[in-house]
Amino acid sequence: MENPVLIFGAKGLGVVALDIFQRNNVVVYGLLDDDPNLHNTQIGEYTVLGSTDDDGFLKLIGKKCEAFVAIEARAERHDLVEMLNERRSIMPVNAIHDTAIISTFALIGHGNLIGARVAISSKVVLGHHSILHTGVVIEHDAILGDYVNIGAGSIIGSGVVIDQDAFIGSGVTVISGVKIGKGASVGAGSVVVENVPSGSRVFGNPAKKV
The missing domain is CATH 3.40.50.20 (Rossmann fold)
Known part of the structure; x- marks a missing residue:
C-alpha cells in the first residue's frame, strides 16, 4: 500500500x-x-x-x-x-494480519478485517467489509456475503453460504453445505447442522432457534 x-x-x-x-x-x-x-x-x-x-x-x-x-x-x-x-x-x-493464510484461489473483496491465524481455503469468496476474528477457518468453496462477522476460532465448512449481515459467534462450527441467511445470528460455541433462515437466532449443539 x-x-x-x-x-x-x-x-x-x-x-x-x-x-x-x-x-x-x-x-x-x-x-x-x-x-x-x-x-x-x-x-x-x-x-x-x-x-x-x-x-x-x-x-x-x-x-x-x-x-x-x-x-x-x-x-x-x-x-x-x-x-x-x-x-x-x-x-x-483490507486489513489482513501477516499470519493469515489465504489461498491464491480465494476471492477477497474490499474493507475486510482478517485477523491473526485466519485460514481461507481455495475458491472461497469473501465479500466486502466483513470481520474474521483470530483463528477463523474457512474451508474451500464457502461463500461469505458483505458485512459478515465471524468470531474467534470458528470453523466454516466447505460449501457453506453465509449471507450478508450474518453474525457467527466465537467457537462455532458450521457443517459443510449449510446456508445461513441474511442477518441471522449464531450463538458462541454452537454446531450448525442445518440451514438457518434469514433474521433468525440459533444456539446450541445442534443449533436450534432461540
Whole structure:
C-alpha cells in the first residue's frame, strides 16, 4: 500500500487494525472516533485526531490517504462505508494480519478485517467489509456475503453460504453445505447442522432457534 491509512474507530477493533497495519509496515496517518473523550489521546505513537465526519481529515482520503473502517457495530459500519463511498468515492482497504493464510484461489473483496491465524481455503469468496476474528477457518468453496462477522476460532465448512449481515459467534462450527441467511445470528460455541433462515437466532449443539 503506497498511501498511509486513516483508521475509523479507535476502540477495540481499531487497535486490532492498527496492529495489523503496523505489522505490515503500512504507515498509519491516525485514527478517528466519535467519542470526544478519545480525541487528542495517543494509542502508542498514534493520535486520535477527531470525529469520523471531520471534513478536515475526510478531504485527505482518496489521493493522499486510504481508509479502513474498524467499527464492529453493524449499523455504524454500514453508515461509515456508505459515507466514504458517497463523499469520497472510495472503498476502504483490507486489513489482513501477516499470519493469515489465504489461498491464491480465494476471492477477497474490499474493507475486510482478517485477523491473526485466519485460514481461507481455495475458491472461497469473501465479500466486502466483513470481520474474521483470530483463528477463523474457512474451508474451500464457502461463500461469505458483505458485512459478515465471524468470531474467534470458528470453523466454516466447505460449501457453506453465509449471507450478508450474518453474525457467527466465537467457537462455532458450521457443517459443510449449510446456508445461513441474511442477518441471522449464531450463538458462541454452537454446531450448525442445518440451514438457518434469514433474521433468525440459533444456539446450541445442534443449533436450534432461540
